[in-house]
Amino acid sequence: xxxxxxxxxxxxxxxxxxxxxxxxxxxxxxxxxxxxxxxxxxxxxxxxxxxxxxxxxxxxxxxxxxxxxxxxxxxxxxxxxxxxxxxxxxxxxxxxxxxxxxxxxxxxxxxxxxxxxxxxxxxxxxxxxxxxxxxxxxxxxxxxxxxxxxxxxxxxxxxxxxxxxxxxxxxxxxxxxxxxxxxxxxxxxxxxxxxxxxxxxxxxxxxxxxxxxxxxxxxxxxxxxxxxxxxxxxxxxxxxxxxxxxxxxxxxxxxxxxxxxxxxxxxxxxxxxxxxxxxxxxxxxxxxxxxxxxxxxxxxxxxxxxxxxxxxxxxxxxxxxxxxxxxxxxxxxxxxxxxxxxxxxxxxxxxxxxxxxxxxxxxxxxxxxxxxxxxxxxxxxxxxxxxxxxxxxxxxxxxxxxxxxxxxxxxxxxxxxxxxxxxxxxxxxxxxxxxxxxxxxxxxxxxxxxxxxxxxxxxxxxxxxxxxxxxxxxxxxxxxxxxxxxxxxxxxxxxxxxxxxxxxxxxxxxxxxxxxxxxxxxxxxxxxxxxxxxxxxxxxxxxxxxxxxxxxxxxxxxxxxxxxxxxxxxxxxxxxxxxxxxxxxxxxxxxxxxxxxxxxxxxxxxxxxxxxxxxxxxxxxxxxxxxxxxxxxxxxxxxxxxxxxxxxxxxxxxxxxxxxxxxxxxxxxxxxxxxxxxxxxxxxxxxxxxxxxxxxxxxxxxxxxxxxxx
Ligand code: SF4
Numbered sequence: 093x094x095x096x097x098x099x100x101x102x103x104x105x106x107x108x109x110x111x112x113x114x115x116x117x118x119x120x121x122x123x124x125x126x127x128x129x130x131x132x133x134x135x136x137x138x139x140x141x142x143x144x145x146x147x148x149x150x151x152x153x154x155x156x157x158x159x160x161x162x163x164x165x166x167x168x169x170x171x172x173x174x175x176x177x178x179x180x181x182x183x184x185x186x187x188x189x190x191x192x193x194x195x196x197x198x199x200x201x202x203x204x205x206x207x208x209x210x211x212x213x214x215x216x217x218x219x220x221x222x223x224x225x226x227x228x229x230x231x232x233x234x235x236x237x238x239x240x241x242x243x244x245x246x247x248x249x250x251x252x253x254x255x256x257x258x259x260x261x262x263x264x265x266x267x268x269x270x271x272x273x274x275x276x277x278x279x280x281x282x283x284x285x286x287x288x289x290x291x292x293x294x295x296x297x298x299x300x301x302x303x304x305x306x307x308x309x310x311x312x313x314x315x316x317x318x319x320x321x322x323x324x325x326x327x328x329x330x331x332x333x334x335x336x337x338x339x340x341x342x343x344x345x346x347x348x349x350x351x352x353x354x355x356x357x358x359x360x361x362x363x364x365x366x367x368x369x370x371x372x373x374x375x376x377x378x379x380x381x382x383x384x385x386x387x388x389x390x391x392x393x394x395x396x397x398x399x400x401x402x403x404x405x406x407x408x409x410x411x412x413x414x415x416x417x418x419x420x421x422x423x424x425x426x427x428x429x430x431x432x433x434x435x436x437x438x439x440x441x442x443x444x445x446x447x448x449x450x451x452x453x454x455x456x457x458x459x460x461x462x463x464x465x466x467x468x469x470x471x472x473x474x475x476x477x478x479x480x481x482x483x484x485x486x487x488x489x490x491x492x493x494x495x496x497x498x499x500x501x502x503x504x505x506x507x508x509x510x511x512x513x514x515x516x517x518x519x520x521x522x523x524x525x526x527x528x529x530x531x532x533x534x535x536x537x538x539x540x541x542x543x544x545x546x547x548x549x550x551x552x553x554x555x556x557x558x559x560x561x562x563x564x565x566x567x568x569x570x571x572x573x574x575x576x577x578x579x580x581x582x583x584x585x586x587x588x589x590x591x592x593x594x595x596x597x598x599x600x601x602x603x604x605x606x607x608x609x610x611x612x613x614x615x616x617x618x619x620x621x622x623x624x625x626x627x628x629x630x631x632x633x634x635x636x637x638x639x640x641x642x643x644x645x646x647x648x649x650x651x652x653x654x655x656x657x658x659x660x661x662x663x664x665x666x667x668x669x670x671x672x673x674x675x676x677x678x679x680x681x682x683x684x685x686x687x688x689x690x691x692x693x694x695x696x697x698x699x700x701x702x703x704x705x706x707x708x709x710x711x712x713x714x715x716x717x718x719x720x721x722x723x724x725x726x727x728x729x730x731x732x733x734x735x736x737x738x739x740x741x742x743x744x745x746x747x748x749x750x751x752x753x754x755x756x757x758x759x760x761x762x763x764x765x766x767x768x769x770x771x772x773x774x775x776x777x778x779x780x781x782x783x784x785x786x787x788x789x790x791x792x793x794x795x796x797x798x799x800x801x802x
Pocket of ligand 1: 101102103104105106107108136137138139140141142268269270271
């Protein structure tokens, strides 16, 4: 019988420990179950995580491919790597920024770190990013601005201590099932409630005590209405605001009237009061892509943080908790050199660039001094060569037709485990090992690092991500790696050493420690330290340190005289913001009278490449029955065509009273959906505005081509 191998689920960012067992005969994973010894999930796991780990429904890549006479043809690794290196080198010799590198929250920390080292320290390109920016960048920017450091202050341990769970623009019942189980269990205690803010009556809303449905894209107005109500009713935690924050007076100067802001949000004052009352308790405020994927995503995320600051909800049992999607989105934020250098060192700081250049032994003037334009800007710049790793930009980018054209014009090296829309247009395809076949680590949404282990051999014809990256990096830039097949542990040590002394210090985490403890949360500067609730330094009465704080005294909602906080900002205080609701980039009008929104289906991670059998399948639109009735003349055999200014797609109808009238709901990151979506960006985070655009419905026969859609 095969060994039971403890590992971590790589499907979503809850980060459940799994135990994998390989098939006794042949290749592959035979058994997957939750790991009872893993401190994150203690044996729990969801069906999706188990299914996609054990038997993913993707079209496996088994051999390297190169394009010849317009066709992708099987070849050897030598030929494929030589072709990849040649194409990347030619572009690099023209201009470092003509090479684009697109990574993923699906990679291990080791592979993500190595890819960043090649992109920034080898190519020296500004045009490097990851698909995590499409989902999380606004939360990242908001955390940096508010607290001076990225990542949630809260941990899973806080869930059981909160009195109110405010889930805003997120659907964890679908996206993060094990975590939502904890939230629901906590709310089953007497006096504890879940409040969901979402235009759609989502699965999470169905399982909550209260649902507040703002108009699409008006969350910032609602957050300001709630704060204004808290101020009006004298429920600001003034002791905390005075002790630990800056900027509250400036916020008060621009804070709208509660009733007017509520009207803008399309929400009654009774619902505003419901949320204000919730924030007046010990509250966790969770948010997700419903907030982040907006031209004001950063400002809206900051407005949610403002709510927690104004009410003193920044101590164990409360706080602002952004929900990360892909399994290792958090790891890429710390290690991959995409938005910051490892350890959250900044691109703009010359000392930080010098430190990184010295460690990598590359010229400091090779390192870019800004993070680059984000994935949309990268493709808009028209790169000559694009190297994608575990990501599918042809399907995942907004205005997918435009993204596809940019990629078709470039030399594309696509590295993945499964066939994707990006593989189909690539010039070189490098088949990579995946979950169950690779060694490394991952970091979940609450900053916990745990091991990813191989339970089965890497099949012949396929290589681990880290080996492929190190091979290409070594051939192009001599000395960047010690080996073309580096030991993941040595890469992890290189990464963690580079974080030593930073706000995201992981230098106390080692493979040996992870062997014993399974999971260790950063910051962990010492060999025995582990991060807990951040910034809160507890009280002299001895109730909390800023590490594991499960038993902290959290009953007092006013800042005690002996409590203190410490933030890595210039002033040492947390920062309020002054954003106010602006106009949507594409409001509905007479020509396009409906709002298209997008959200995640359970198997919709990573553009669904592990769950849709190699084809995108029917696009299914959830639409309120009344809206369908209004277009009854256009419905043909349960089908309609959705038309935006960028394209049109025929969809199968799923009548759903949970979707508001006047809205069309489509699955996010589906290749067909993204032919319709909008590539307007949040100017601060560069995250696209996936959540709303204007559409109309027509009969399938009247479907317009994208060129004539307007
Ligand atoms: S909740 Fe997420 S991490 Fe846990 S088993 Fe499910 S998919 Fe995997």
